[in-house]
Amino acid sequence: MDLIDVIKAAGVIGAGGAGFPTHAKLTSKAEYILLNGAECEPLLRVDQQLMEQFPDEIIRGLEAAGRYIEARKAVIGIKGKHKEVVVLMRERITALGLSNYVEVMELRDIYPAGDEQVLVHELTQRIVPEASIPLKVGCVVINSETALNIAQAIAGSPVTETYITVAGDIPHRMTLKVPVGISIREVFKQCGVDNVDDYAVIDGGPMMGSVMNNLDGYVTKKSKGYVLLKKDHFLIRKKSVSVDRARVIGKTACEQCRMCTDLCPRYLLGHNMQPHKVMRALSYNLADVKDQQIAQLCCECNACELFSCPANLHPKSVNILYKQKLAEQGIRYQPTQLNFEARSAREYRLIPSKRLVAKIGLTAFDKPAPMTQIEFRPETIRVALRQHIGAPAIPVVAVGEQVQAGQLIGKIPDNSLGAAVHSSLSGSVIESTGDSIVIKVGSYV
Ligand code: SF4
Ligand code: SF4
Numbered sequence: 001m002d003l004i005d006v007i008k009a010a011g012v013i014g015a016g017g018a019g020f021p022t023h024a025k026l027t028s029k030a031e032y033i034l035l036n037g038a039e040c041e042p043l044l045r046v047d048q049q050l051m052e053q054f055p056d057e058i059i060r061g062l063e064a065a066g067r068y069i070e071a072r073k074a075v076i077g078i079k080g081k082h083k084e085v086v087v088l089m090r091e092r093i094t095a096l097g098l099s100n101y102v103e104v105m106e107l108r109d110i111y112p113a114g115d116e117q118v119l120v121h122e123l124t125q126r127i128v129p130e131a132s133i134p135l136k137v138g139c140v141v142i143n144s145e146t147a148l149n150i151a152q153a154i155a156g157s158p159v160t161e162t163y164i165t166v167a168g169d170i171p172h173r174m175t176l177k178v179p180v181g182i183s184i185r186e187v188f189k190q191c192g193v194d195n196v197d198d199y200a201v202i203d204g205g206p207m208m209g210s211v212m213n214n215l216d217g218y219v220t221k222k223s224k225g226y227v228l229l230k231k232d233h234f235l236i237r238k239k240s241v242s243v244d245r246a247r248v249i250g251k252t253a254c255e256q257c258r259m260c261t262d263l264c265p266r267y268l269l270g271h272n273m274q275p276h277k278v279m280r281a282l283s284y285n286l287a288d289v290k291d292q293q294i295a296q297l298c299c300e301c302n303a304c305e306l307f308s309c310p311a312n313l314h315p316k317s318v319n320i321l322y323k324q325k326l327a328e329q330g331i332r333y334q335p336t337q338l339n340f341e342a343r344s345a346r347e348y349r350l351i352p353s354k355r356l357v358a359k360i361g362l363t364a365f366d367k368p369a370p371m372t373q374i375e376f377r378p379e380t381i382r383v384a385l386r387q388h389i390g391a392p393a394i395p396v397v398a399v400g401e402q403v404q405a406g407q408l409i410g411k412i413p414d415n416s417l418g419a420a421v422h423s424s425l426s427g428s429v430i431e432s433t434g435d436s437i438v439i440k441v442g443s444y445v
Contacts, residue, residue: 003068003154008412010153011221011420015162016114016143017204019222019388021149021419027059030066031067031310032139033124035076035147038107038114041205042224042357045175046371047144048082050163053093053371059102060149063144066101069140070105073103074263075123079113080106089272101200103344108352111207112301116141118265127340130271131333132298158406160424165225165369166191169199174368179424181381181439182219184212184226188375193228200236202227207302207360213240218436220387234361238306243321245283246314250286253311254279261367262305263349266297270340271299275304275315282318289329295322306360307351377441381425384436385410401429402442409437 003007008023015361016036035058039047051058058075066074078086078106086104093102093344105123109115119141126137134141149159164187167173172192188196202209206227218259229236241249258276266273278295292382298319305316386392393410397403404425410421423439433440 003064006012006153007150010149010158011422012146012149012153013388013419014143014148015145015222015224017208017224017418021388021390021417022142022146023066024417025140025142026065028135028138028140029070030135031069031072032124032140033062033069033074033133033145034114034119034139034141035062035074036114036119036141037076037078037144038119039054039079039144039385040110040112040114040353041209041225042111042353042360043173043208043227043365043369044165044205045167046165046224048078049175049297049371050088050144050148051078051085054151055089055149056096058147059089059092059096059098061147061149061154063098064154065140065142065147065150067132071140074101076102076104077107077113077119077123079103079109081109089251101166101244109154109348109353111303111307111356112152112265112269112299113153115299115301117269121342125354127269127342128300129338129340130335132335145409145411153336158219158420158422159407160215160406161424162219162223164194164219164223167225167369167402168228168229169230170228173365173367175369178219178223179376179378179381180219180221180387181354181368181383181424182376182378182407183218183382184215184219186376186378187219187226188215188228190376198230199228200231200233200240202229202235202239206235206360207306207356208300211236218382218384220384222387229365233292234308238312241314243317248320249294250279250313250315250318251282254268254283254313255311256280257310259310260313262345263351264304265301266299266353268343268346268349270342271297272336275319278318278322279313279315281322287310290323290331292335292378293326293331295319296326298323303351303356307356335364337351360398380438380440381423381427382428383409383421383423385421387421387435388418388419390419392419392434393421395432397432397437399429399432399440403427403429403439409439
């Protein structure tokens with residue numbers, strides 16, 4: 001079978017957050033394939049440990065994807081501070097005889113080193129044009145776990161598990177392999193957190209993740225971590241401010257110092273993202289959202305909101321507000337140029353991760369979260385049919401049917417972008433809705 005068909009059949013999606021179906025990402029040729037091992041979100045510890053545990057698989061998965069798209073070079077980006085991982089990956093590349101094709105490059109410990117466009121620039125010196133994708137400058141970027149999933153797909157295993165870090169203000173921080181579809185509360189219980197009521201939980205990293213309103217959800221293929229913090233922690237209070245409240249505060253308190261712009265990673269790459277201008281528009285109550293198209297250049301990294309703004313305002317949330325208004329009116333940003341140069345001040349304005357962690361009050365929790373083996377024995381799992389960008393999968397099993405671990409339970413609709421969905425455990429189907437399939441897990445003997 002062709003590699004794309006193998007990846008498609010295994011339901012591989014971008015494990016780094018967005019969940020873009022990987023088979024669709026690999027349909028175009030590119031000069032470089034880049035492995036995003038930056039893991040720049042504070043407290044999350046998945047990628048570095050996966051590279052320690054599965055170096056050969058990750059290198060092989062990256063190589064296979066790279067050869068498929070006819071990339072002339074595969075580059076693995078890892079933060080230089082993870083010295084052992086860098087050494088190990090280089091050793092394994094040599095041992096696998098791939099030194100002519102795969103290379104490790106050390107990334108600086110800055111935020112957001114893992115933003116695709118920042119990563120492309122740090123590894124290749126190229127700049128993705130505004131409102132565009134890395135392919136435009138000859139690059140395809142995949143995440144470490146995605147490369148691992150590609151290798152496992154080649155070995156015949158579909159994606160039924162994901163790796164997550166559970167971190168924050170808890171006694172036992174850890175990184176776990178969990179079956180897709182398990183309840184989030186079950187994960188917390190296994191981490192020794194019985195009473196979640198004391199906590200607010202961020203789904204994903206502390207910078208880009210959002211505070212969960214409801215903890216009754218289920219793990220998906222793109223789950224990356226949960227950060228548990230006391231409800232009165234600065235980060236929780238800041239992230240819980242509604243867009244409406246952010247709008248009102250921003251309107252009255254923005255001093256137009258432009259720190260949000262000067263430190264914006266996309267602005268520093270030469271793009272026209274200038275959040276202070278969007279804030280100014282808000283202050284003047286400018287109804288013409290057409291002039292605020294630059295809001296669409298925001299990658300929502302949250303640096304402006306959680307690090308840069310001295311007045312503790314919410315430029316990212318205001319960008320989101322304008323993005324919504326622009327989308328409602330069907331307006332899309334039109335780039336005015338194709339070639340960009342990083343701003344000369346960029347080198348002096350990068351955000352050091354350690355300072356960021358201190359600024360958002362996480363220094364005390366910035367500790368290892370070691371990979372821990374836990375055998376989960378849930379009574380049921382609920383596997384979502386849309387864990388990815390694109391159309392939801394269509395159920396191919398009916399209520400009452402027995403399924404095996406790894407069996408296809410949802411297929412990609414014809415002529416659509418989507419991803420296949422498999423059962424992570426064996427059992428019988430007890431519910432099938434348009435959104436998810438519930439499986440009563442069989443015995444654990
Ligand atoms: S950093 Fe804050 S106060 Fe300064 S321009 Fe941006 S939003 Fe306004
Ligand atoms: S969230 Fe703020 S810092 Fe990040 S890209 Fe958007 S405007 Fe720039």
